[in-house]
Amino acid sequence: MSVAIDRPGAAHRPRVILLSSAVIVLAFVGQTAVLPAVGLSATIPLLLTSVCVLGVALGSRTGAVAGFAAGLLLDLTGSGVLGIGALVGCVLGASAGGIQVDRWRWSGLVRVWLYTLAAAMVMTGANAFLQGLGLRASGMWFWLAAGSAVCAAVLLPLRDWMRAVVR
């Protein structure tokens, strides 16, 4: 059964803003500071996966806004081109709102993983292209693929909790 939250009055807007902001900040700090601190790669797309799950849980509109904000944060604090992350995050969040989910806990897991992986690859490729840098075969791709799968498996089951929080 598909769940859409973009109906007027379906969610408490201040709670949506608070929850989305908290998730973005936590995921950003987790990806850029905590993962390297515990010996893991900062290329694991924790923030993009969080955006995707926010889109699944709260709908396309919230996903798009959250994705834009999250991507902009990555752009501003990283060495990529400003706007690439915002664009990719926005499209990812909006697309994630269309992922069909049902009562099964892991429903939509593969699509969340693939959407996130595709978004991370597009972001990396677009940055490399616009900055005139070539893409290379490196351990980064492993961390992207494996990391997004693990993040999706951990975060996707939180979608019901996210919906409950904003109502």
Added chain:
Amino acid sequence: MIRTRNTVLLLVVASLALILWDLRASNTTVRVAAQEIAAPLQRTATSVFAPFGSWARDVAQFSDPAVRVQAVAPIAANAPEGWATAIGRVVAADIAGDRASVTIDAGSDDGIQVGNAVLTTGGLVGQVAQVSADSAMVLLVTDPSSTVGIRVLPSKEMGVATGSGIGQDLEVAVLNPAAEIELADQVVSLGSPQRNGIPADLPVGVVQALDTSPAASGRNAGVRPVAGMTSLETLLVLTEQS
């Protein structure tokens, strides 16, 4: 549905405008402001998770100036004389694909400026690319956009070292096609005339591979950086020549 479409369209247009703006103009001020907000959060998170990783194991005690000086002593021993220095701790890594940059918890308040050389045990690790009051972004020599003037020893041939991504050897282009370069030759920095740039003769790496077919434009070599790029903890910034 229409509201959603309009919102997405608006955000896409805003993103495209940002991309164009960034490609056409400098936006350092905005990035520095963002870094000033993000760095304290990253520093706190690193401190909290210190017990779980070797990268930040002693961060909790690192606010003690004496501990900082002690931690940086092995690096300072190899630093050139006559330079003012600042000590920085890595608190965040860049996440943009195979880019290689880190954020340290020292900034312009400590005298750090854009272009300063950054050292770790063994030699040059990178150059300051962006500075805020209490943090700085260091572009590592392995970053694909990093270029450093070098000299190969003992032949003293000059060239340029370009990064190839984290974990990869540097690509060195030596200007002289007839340069006599051997495997295991030392590569050092060429040096900058600026008082706050990269000084000469800082160890950069060791020649690991040689292009066996010299081209008219020069010779190419693969150089392994002397400094480990994936396990950086404490860094020493050469702020200004006194």
